[in-house]
Amino acid sequence: MIKVIKMPEPLIKAINVKKYFPVRMSFIRSLKGEEQKWVKAVDDISIDIYPKEILGLAGESGSGKTTFGRTLIRLIEPTAGSVIYKNVDIFKLKGSELKNYRRKLQIIFQDPYDSINPRLTIRDVVAEGLLVNKLVSKDKVDEAVASALEDVKLTPPEEFINRYPHELSGGQRQRVAIARALVLKPDFIVADEPVSMLDVSIRAEVLNVMLDLKEKYGITFLFITHDLALAKHMSDRIAVMYLGKLVELADSEKLIDNPLHPYTQALIAAIPIPDPTAKKAEVKIKGEIPSPINPPSGCRFHPRCPYVFDRCKVEEPKLKEVEPGHFVACHLYDKP
Amino acid sequence: MQVSEVLKVEGLKMYYRMGKTYVKAVDDISFEVQKGKCLGLAGESGSGKTSIAATIMRILPKNGQIISGNIYLDGQDILKLSEEEFRKIRWVKVAMVPQASMNAFDPVFTIGDQIMEAILTHKNMSKDEAISRVKELFQLVGIDPSRINNYPHEFSGGMKQRAAIAMALANNPDIIILDEPTTALDVIVQAQVLSLLRNLKQKLNISMILITHDLSIIADLCDSVAVMYAGKIVEYGDIYKIYKNPKHPYTQGLLGAFPNIRAKKQKLIGIPGAPPNLANPPPGCRFHPRCPYDFDRCKVEEPKLKEVEPGHFVACHLYDKGDQNA
Numbered sequence: 001m002i003k004v005i006k007m008p009e010p011l012i013k014a015i016n017v018k019k020y021f022p023v024r025m026s027f028i029r030s031l032k033g034e035e036q037k038w039v040k041a042v043d044d045i046s047i048d049i050y051p052k053e054i055l056g057l058a059g060e061s062g063s064g065k066t067t068f069g070r071t072l073i074r075l076i077e078p079t080a081g082s083v084i085y086k087n088v089d090i091f092k093l094k095g096s097e098l099k100n101y102r103r104k105l106q107i108i109f110q111d112p113y114d115s116i117n118p119r120l121t122i123r124d125v126v127a128e129g130l131l132v133n134k135l136v137s138k139d140k141v142d143e144a145v146a147s148a149l150e151d152v153k154l155t156p157p158e159e160f161i162n163r164y165p166h167e168l169s170g171g172q173r174q175r176v177a178i179a180r181a182l183v184l185k186p187d188f189i190v191a192d193e194p195v196s197m198l199d200v201s202i203r204a205e206v207l208n209v210m211l212d213l214k215e216k217y218g219i220t221f222l223f224i225t226h227d228l229a230l231a232k233h234m235s236d237r238i239a240v241m242y243l244g245k246l247v248e249l250a251d252s253e254k255l256i257d258n259p260l261h262p263y264t265q266a267l268i269a270a271i272p273i274p275d276p277t278a279k280k281a282e283v284k285i286k287g288e289i290p291s292p293i294n295p296p297s298g299c300r301f302h303p304r305c306p307y308v309f310d311r312c313k314v315e316e317p318k319l320k321e322v323e324p325g326h327f328v329a330c331h332l333y334d335k336p
Numbered sequence: 337m338q339v340s341e342v343l344k345v346e347g348l349k350m351y352y353r354m355g356k357t358y359v360k361a362v363d364d365i366s367f368e369v370q371k372g373k374c375l376g377l378a379g380e381s382g383s384g385k386t387s388i389a390a391t392i393m394r395i396l397p398k399n400g401q402i403i404s405g406n407i408y409l410d411g412q413d414i415l416k417l418s419e420e421e422f423r424k425i426r427w428v429k430v431a432m433v434p435q436a437s438m439n440a441f442d443p444v445f446t447i448g449d450q451i452m453e454a455i456l457t458h459k460n461m462s463k464d465e466a467i468s469r470v471k472e473l474f475q476l477v478g479i480d481p482s483r484i485n486n487y488p489h490e491f492s493g494g495m496k497q498r499a500a501i502a503m504a505l506a507n508n509p510d511i512i513i514l515d516e517p518t519t520a521l522d523v524i525v526q527a528q529v530l531s532l533l534r535n536l537k538q539k540l541n542i543s544m545i546l547i548t549h550d551l552s553i554i555a556d557l558c559d560s561v562a563v564m565y566a567g568k569i570v571e572y573g574d575i576y577k578i579y580k581n582p583k584h585p586y587t588q589g590l591l592g593a594f595p596n597i598r599a600k601k602q603k604l605i606g607i608p609g610a611p612p613n614l615a616n617p618p619p620g621c622r623f624h625p626r627c628p629y630d631f632d633r634c635k636v637e638e639p640k641l642k643e644v645e646p647g648h649f650v651a652c653h654l655y656d657k658g659d660q661n662a
Contacts (some may be wrong), residue, residue, distance in 0.1 A: 171610065270523045274591060
């Protein structure tokens with residue numbers, strides 16, 4: 001379990017969350033009695049997320065970051081575990097009760113060209129959640145939409161409210177997606193790679209809007225990204241995932257300046273620096289992320305780890321606090 | 337030793353015809369690539385980077401028209417060659433690793449067979465010779481030669497990208513064009529591929545054009561850089577000079593838009609607005625509607641690329657006082 005000293009009550013408390021997806025099997029194979037295989041996308045993750053923080057969730061493709069993010073707000077039904085939000089386990093909620101919580105837990109998807117209905121005007125896109133949840137009376141809808149658009153710097157709002165998504169740039173669309181989440185006055189937003197589809201020059205405005213919203217409304221974010229430089233820029237703390245497991249968690253500056261897990265070290269060393277005089281990245285680790293269907297025994301990183309020793313091959317390391325607020329799951333830091 | 341340019345592009349204009357209008361995707365572009373050197377073509381989507389590559393390789397769609405310009409490959413103007421003559425050069429003297437080519441391998445043939453096809457189409461050699469050439473290529477790009485009979489689905493993403501590079505190298509070209517070679521790859525695999533490209537460049541003394549939106553990848557691999565905006569080169573020259581002292585407001589904006597992991601946290605400064613529609617680009621300097629320093633002249637007069645220090649060219653009126661060279 002994670003213990004934190006002198007921290008406020010967590011807003012979201014994930015406890016032993018697991019999500020396994022069944023691997024499709026042919027009828028013949030199931031008749032033969034072959035064992036059902038599972039993709040262990042999220043395998044026993046516990047983490048506390050504190051009010052008004054941006055928690056960066058980093059990792060390569062296939063590490064389970066998106067599945068974990070979606071499971072946290074129950075867009076995906078979990079296999080096991082619980083998520084406590086305001087003393088309630090949201091995995092146990094049903095019907096209208098769940099609907100009330102959904103409003104508070106929102107998401108921004110990766111691709112703003114896919115996640116916004118092209119047939120709706122910006123007003124209808126942003127207002128839909130308001131109307132579904134009956135949050136404002138019909139005559140107040142425009143006002144609420146306009147104020148959300150202002151918050152995401154789509155100003156003046158009257159210039160955008162009647163337009164269609166195809167008339168907007170990628171960055172503007174992504175800000176519409178943020179406004180759509182924002183009108184519901186959420187406590188927690190999962191931002192799943194919100195700028196990876198956008199051109200470099202327009203990323204900054206989307207990121208700056210998110211930072212502003214955190215300050216203005218105290219919204220808590222889970223910021224999912226594969227880019228550690230971006231995670232450092234945006235987040236208060238960073239969690240690193242590898243093959244469905246959490247391998248390291250710390251304050252963002254600390255994690256980048258003093259990474260402990262060999263995987264985090266490799267990730268940071270691999271990032272190219274926009275400066276031709278910088279030392280070129282040397283890649284110490286070989287190969288690519290293995291399949292989550294049949295993950296390596298012991299520590300899942302051991303086949304690629306430059307510091308592997310016998311214990312790593314048999315015993316799975318637990319996430320342990322090695323310095324205040326700095327957690328790592330690695331036998332190197334766990335002298336028995 | 338004399339430096340020789342392997343590729344020299346002069347005043348190239350290539351427009352796409354769209355009904356009655358033209359989309360000016362490549363508009364008066366000039367650059368050169370020296371032997372064993374790498375030029376980075378940087379810019380956002382729609383800036384014309386890939387269109388330049390398609391023009392050099394002659395793989396333009398039907399509505400792509402070369403309006404004017406010259407492309408010299410080893411001193412020969414390849415735009416003057418007939419289709420038949422150019423086919424003898426394509427993939428022999430100039431080869432390309434297109435964007436997402438790692439997913440362009442045919443799933444029903446082995447990777448070895450597909451690379452062999454590229455060799456046998458151009459070279460007169462026996463099948464056995466071709467097989468040993470493929471094994472040699474595998475070794476060169478860091479794939480175990482025993483995997484020559486594997487199908488694409490048996491390769492990981494990083495290995496497929498290595499195989500695509502091997503295919504481009506198959507006939508010992510003088511120059512290869514790499515279009516976003518690491519975009520779909522994870523950061524660790526990206527670093528592996530970049531270090532492979534660095535080694536190949538040194539070992540084979542091959543010239544490269546690297547197309548990417550990511551300025552940090554160019555910093556990693558290239559010797560010179562051309563920053564493109566809306567079909568134009570806005571800044572061009574030696575990589576050290578440009579990264580140390582970016583002159584064009586667009587280049588400054590691009591560099592400022594990247595968070596640097598080794599630097600202190602600071603507010604990211606984006607560039608307001610979005611790139612223009614190339615069917616109807618803004619008059620004067622195409623960047624002026626988004627430029628923080630624009631003044632009257634920018635709206636009417638197009639800036640020319642001028643040398644501001646040896647080996648560093650900028651197309652911006654800020655550095656072009658009067659009509660004199662600075």
